[in-house]
Amino acid sequence: MTTKIGVKHSKKGRTLFKSTRGRVRTLLKLFQSHSSVLVLISPDPDSMASALAVKRLLWKQVRGTSIAYIGEIQRLDNLAMMGLLKIPLVKIDETDPEGFSHRILVDSQPHHSEIFESFTYDAIIDHHPKVKEWDASYVDIRPKYGATATIMTEYLRGAGIKPSMKLATALFYAIKTDTANFARSGIDRDVKQFRYLFQYANMNFLKKIEKSEFEVKSLDYFQTALANRVITKKGIHSHLGKVPSADICVQVASFINRTKQMDSIQAEQVVEQQAEVFEEYKAYLIRIWDQKK
Numbered sequence: 001m002t003t004k005i006g007v008k009h010s011k012k013g014r015t016l017f018k019s020t021r022g023r024v025r026t027l028l029k030l031f032q033s034h035s036s037v038l039v040l041i042s043p044d045p046d047s048m049a050s051a052l053a054v055k056r057l058l059w060k061q062v063r064g065t066s067i068a069y070i071g072e073i074q075r076l077d078n079l080a081m082m083g084l085l086k087i088p089l090v091k092i093d094e095t096d097p098e099g100f101s102h103r104i105l106v107d108s109q110p111h112h113s114e115i116f117e118s119f120t121y122d123a124i125i126d127h128h129p130k131v132k133e134w135d136a137s138y139v140d141i142r143p144k145y146g147a148t149a150t151i152m153t154e155y156l157r158g159a160g161i162k163p164s165m166k167l168a169t170a171l172f173y174a175i176k177t178d179t180a181n182f183a184r185s186g187i188d189r190d191v192k193q194f195r196y197l198f199q200y201a202n203m204n205f206l207k208k209i210e211k212s213e214f215e216v217k218s219l220d221y222f223q224t225a226l227a228n229r230v231i232t233k234k235g236i237h238s239h240l241g242k243v244p245s246a247d248i249c250v251q252v253a254s255f256i257n258r259t260k261q262m263d264s265i266q267a268e269q270v271v272e273q274q275a276e277v278f279e280e281y282k283a284y285l286i287r288i289w290d291q292k293k
């Protein structure tokens, strides 16, 4: 019977992994106190939270851990998460990945991006399907997990680390989004860690992150949409003019769609009432406008 690092075999020949504590020990053995570590991610809540957990795990074990992301962070909930939970991220072009003594890839595998493929890794921790054996000292890929954050929460617990409020909130939100509130691929292990994190996570921060749908600059489009609204028998129309992205139209439309349904007769009544009010105050309004000129 052969025994590989991190793996042991049961009597029936079925592969059993070492305890989480053993895994964490194996992972930590890769680093020394003078190590400088770079965690690479493709930014989303799961990868950001997992990277933060790696940083916590290596705290005091290495000289420093940085987190670098590829691509752009555009989703507003991701930006809110990064800001509120103070997740220190740098753009990959603003750092020198080769200048670190160690590199770790979390919530991704090298073939997910050409940039990822261009580096070697000391550790790869992920939950996406495993397409091949990766050449890294430590590989933990568990496709059955709904989120890498679940694996990382197990690691923290295995290492006897109680997560800070910010780390717990990040991991909690990561599991929530990657499992689409457990509708997608939530499994017992995800649920278990999610419940554990609940006691440390900050629900106000969570609400703020989840509700970060609009940017201040997009509020102007709501104003335009409401000011230009035309209520017809078919619904409400509004011309927004030039928009920076189609997202704005979707956001405005979904907001308008939340208006309690009115039928066209009711809508006409509203318009009629407004016209009556205007007629009533017409003389007064004209006087005011004239004064302003």
Ligand SMILES: [Mn+2]
Pocket (backbone or CB within 6 Å): 046, 047, 107, 127, 146, 147, 148, 178
């Ligand atoms: Mn993920």
